[in-house]
Amino acid sequence: MPLLWIIVIVLLLGAAGFVLGRQRAVASAGGDARILHSLPNYYGTNVLILSVVPALLVMAVWLIIQPMVIESRVTGMIPEAAIEEAGSRSLVMSDVRRVADGLDTAIAAGALTPEQARGMRTELTDVRARLGEIGVALGGEVSSEVLAAAQSYRGLKRSGNLMMTVAVLALAALGLAYGYIRTNREFRARNAVEVAILAILMLASTIAILTTVGIVFSMLFETFNFFELYPWREFFFGLEWRPSFEGGSDLGLIPLLWGTLYVSVIALLVSVPIGLFAAIYMAEYAGKRMRAVAKPLLEILAGIPTIVYGLFALITVGPLLRDYFAAPLGLGSSSSSVMTAGVVMGIMLIPFVSSLSDDIINAVPQSLRDGSYGLGATQSETVRQVILPAALPGIVGAVLLAASRAIGETMIVVLGAGAAAALSLNPFEAMTTVTVKIVGQLTGDTDFSSPEALVAFALGLTLFVLTLGLNVLALYIVRKYREQYE
Structure with a gap:
């Protein structure tokens, strides 16, 4: 059946x-x-x-x-x-x-x-x-x-x-x-039902935790298998990425990690200021009619498929940056570049920052605003010295979400930045990221017992540790700089 x-x-x-x-x-x-x-x-x-x-x-x-x-x-x-x-x-x-x-x-x-x-x-x-x-x-x-x-x-x-x-x-x-x-x-049916619902909720949370643990252990197991076949020093400190199923592969992490961080930083430089300023405007300055129109239009960006963003980077943004910036400055002649992927990814991340930051700013008690105005502060001074410090933990969380989303993005990088692993400071040069290579190493007719296939799990574990480090850093920043109010 x-x-x-x-x-x-x-x-x-x-x-x-x-x-x-x-x-x-x-x-x-x-x-x-x-x-x-x-x-x-x-x-x-x-x-x-x-x-x-x-x-x-x-x-x-x-x-x-x-x-x-x-x-x-x-x-x-x-x-x-x-x-x-x-x-x-x-x-x-x-x-x-x-x-x-x-x-x-x-x-x-x-x-x-x-x-x-x-x-x-x-x-x-x-x-x-x-x-x-x-x-x-x-x-x-x-x-x-x-x-x-x-x-x-x-x-x-x-x-x-x-x-x-x-x-x-x-x-x-x-x-x-x-x-x-x-x-x-x-x-006592009500008591029995409540106990059963509590057990179901506990089971659901346990499944979520065990799923995370299972993912981590599966990556660890395959990563250990990879390091039995390939030296870990060459993986973590290697400066070249040249996989070859015929032997003699160079599987250095540094070029992929550099491309991932480079694209993510450019994306955050685009999305965080625009998203945060948009959130401040909608929460503190925009009227009800403007907010009712602007916020839904802004959040439409979050619903666009990433493949559409990738095509937008390939067809529009890449040639535009090449013709008006890279070529006149002598920095490159390719439409696929770190800058192309970073700019388009930053546009995609704007609603992640703006929507969450807007909700956090609106959650700041109105009494704090009233007290600031009562002391003679202007609206801009209230935003800078009262509202933003109070909303800092939520804003850091929004930026962290955007950073994690940028690190895990694949399609925009494939179409906008290319697939070449390189170490360069030139933002108009083609590079690639860890996620792109994970997909590439597990695509096609591959032998999953070879280092070229097992390296995908080591790359995945590296991404996991990287995002975990971002969480720890965000927690440190929040605890150090947050404002507490009675």
């Missing part, structure tokens, strides 16, 4: 449980809901939670564990010679999954019957006789070992999905029945 159908059936059982639980609670009170411990909707919600939440949790855990169990069993069927010939165990399992999906496609298309697909692994001669036919159906030739493993993989997956369907639907039905039976007018 498709996964979507299972979820729909569980939700329908939950909806039925809500209606039945509510009706049972009212009936147990003789039709007078006033003598119930809780409101009728709480009884229905309790049955709904018991029907839906445990079933969906079991399904989620099952979907995580089942692939690992199946792959561990199927991997043991593949001879070591086949693994050595393919290059790695992961590549063999990738072929196994591809062939298993192809078998399902061939069965759905009528090229094979389920009996044929199951029976071909029993006799090697039959397997070899059908390799040509199956190879055409799957889009390529496959070995007998991979085909046998794919058939086992397919069978285990189908059996696991069937068991999951039965377990999830049975658990949903049992939850519905249990919640329905325990529903009566003395049952």
Whole structure:
């Protein structure tokens, strides 16, 4: 049964449980809901939670564990010679999954019957006789070992999905029945629902934390694998970036880090003053009509896709900067440059700075403004000496968000700054960033056991540490310079 159908059936059982639980609670009170411990909707919600939440949790855990169990069993069927010939165990399992999906496609298309697909692994001669036919159906030739493993993989997956369907639907039905039976007018449904909601909220926060921890550990694991193949000193202190799958690669971080910081600094130099001044104007000087028009128009910039900004940099801003600045000054003749990407990225970041800063400035108590005016300060003096110091923590947070967004941007850099790793102070020269190279190293037909592919995880970990450092710096600035008011 498709996964979507299972979820729909569980939700329908939950909806039925809500209606039945509510009706049972009212009936147990003789039709007078006033003598119930809780409101009728709480009884229905309790049955709904018991029907839906445990079933969906079991399904989620099952979907995580089942692939690992199946792959561990199927991997043991593949001879070591086949693994050595393919290059790695992961590549063999990738072929196994591809062939298993192809078998399902061939069965759905009528090229094979389920009996044929199951029976071909029993006799090697039959397997070899059908390799040509199956190879055409799957889009390529496959070995007998991979085909046998794919058939086992397919069978285990189908059996696991069937068991999951039965377990999830049975658990949903049992939850519905249990919640329905325990529903009566003395049952403290509101307390049970609140405890359940608290548990769901705690689970959601735990999942978010564990996801972050999992991302960090996955990057650490692959980064350690990279440093086993490539010296860490050459990575962190190397001045050249020349990856080559033929060997002899130079994977120095410095040029990529320089390009990332250079583009980000230019973007912040464009976005922070414009965004902050726009926020001060809208919060302190603009009338209601002007604010109602200006703020939505400004925030439209945040909804434009980055690929559109990239095309804008490539077609408009790049040639403009080249013809009117770079070429007359003798600084370059290419439309792809750090300045092009930085200016366009800064335009994209303006609403990140202005919108958050505007909200923070508006959150400053009006009593501070009134006290400043009462002491004879002008509006500009009030903004500079009272409002901005009070709003400094939020403004620093807005700038930090813009900086993190600039460091992680890819499409604008690809189209506006190029893909060449270089160390130069010339802002009109083409450079690239860490994120662009992460995409480049993981794109195409790459061997994920090679340094050229594993370096992407080291680059990702570097970006993580960089943004973490920005957070620590922002926290230090906020604690040192913020104003506290009673």
